Amino acid sequence: MPSLDLQDVRRIAQLARIRIGDDEARTVREQLNGIFALIEEMGAVDTSGVTPMAHAQDVVQRLRDDAVSEADQRELFQSLAPQVEAGLYLVPKVIE
């Protein structure tokens, strides 16, 4: 993999919704390139025919009935929010 340039770092940060300054981007670029050099070692191994592993016991997703299982705790949950009004979470206007 070619090493990341500053523009790559800014693009990734934008995808991750993390604001990044120019100085920070330079430091991060260097660190990420160090980490990706480490990660590149993976590519050398032949894994053809190997099934990817997500859970050691290879469990399957359980299903449950589509029924209400939780009590309404809107007030309690909204007491933790930065900004609420009339039971709604407030965010900056999205649609003009």
Next chain:
Amino acid sequence: MLNASLRELSRLLAEKKLSSEELTRYFLDRIERRNGELNAFITVDPERSLTQARRADARLREGRAGPLTGIPVAQKDIFCAQGWLTTCGSRMLSNFTAPYDAHVIERFDRAGAVILGKTNMDEFAMGSSNETSYAGPVRNPWDRRAVPGGSSGGSAAAVAARLAPAATGTDTGGSIRQPAALTGICGIKPTYGLVSRYGMIAFASSLDQGGPMAKSAEDLAPLLNVMVGFDPRDSTSLERPAEDYTRLLDQPLAGLRVGLPREYFAEGLAEDVARAVEAAVAELRRLGAEPVEVRLPNTRLSIPVYYVLAPAEASSNLARYDGVRYGYRTPEYRDLVDMYEKSRAEGFGAEVKRRILIGTYVLSHGYYDAYYLQAQKLRRIIARDFADAFQSCDLIVGPTAPATAFNLGEKSGDPVAMYLSDIYTIAVNLAGLPGLSIPVGFGADGRPVGLQIIGNYFSEARMLGAAHRYQQATDWHLRLPPGV
């Protein structure tokens, strides 16, 4: 009381020679005197703890007590506990009072245990030194210049300095075992899926596993009895019949085959750590165990595999922190995207951001197969290596960490050096196996050395039994840091 086992404390409580309120006050008082220098706790709430202790005393009086009723347990700040500030070591959650209990907290509550406080940790459990915490670094009770390890460094330091008789931790790549090793205490990461992740703030969901930390293997067993249990609210929770993890504590070691992975005693292992670990193996042999050499040929690959899988899962899990429903929101913003970007830039620390960026990149368009999928395939190869090794041994033993505790600041500027210090613990998470660390001596610098015992799936009782036999013959686990 300082060095008493949980069984002894439980007996004193049952015989009314001690009340839970007295016991809880004793440790709250120790925390009050020592936490300033160690920074092991983020939140202490004496009134809340004492209320629980008085409830436990009522249970004890009514004869409705279990082995942990009235025992104060320090809870890692990653576990949501209703009414307790639950910060996960992050500015993002620095104002978050949990509105519900994690499954683990519910289980301890049902057992009658007391929450002694919430312990410090690396931010979102991402770190091996406890230096990434928004609440500041934790100091190692054995040497204030040293880190306690991470991410469960606050829990480790609390138990090591005897500010708590026991604590909880979580382990994604070694976060229970490595700090246990670096502070001279015991900690076990159970088989993946045994302890519910419900209410345990998510880092890398396919690897995260909660577990207990305590002075001895004997103490870990009753804690594990409480923490393990099926929970339908965690989709990866395993439904199995209940086990008593104390049941093999007194089983002799005769005939037990302990595998020594050649790769764990190779280049990179500090000489003083190697000496202490070899002496521990000799002691196990004296007790009847039979050492055999085994191979774990892909050990080195576990680090790159982990640093793809864990950040990928973290970037997804941490997408929920957007400054809308809870957590930190930046004070000034122009529009929605500006609010997201600034809240996350200001709410997360450098290591967390770094991992989110790695994860975002490896999951981005065109890279999924080369990174995430390849890592998941290698994960299976690593798990197969362990399965092969367990053909010729019952338990695998080796060092928990390649060196004793490093100094604060020593590795914080070099993420790759920090990541490499988890070389012996990470593969265990990837394979989903149980891993235990117990103290087996000291390095040249007087800092503790840990022995890692890796078991096959669901062999926790056997692992604790082997560790307990060792601890009956040695006293490393009873040594106290200077000044304690």
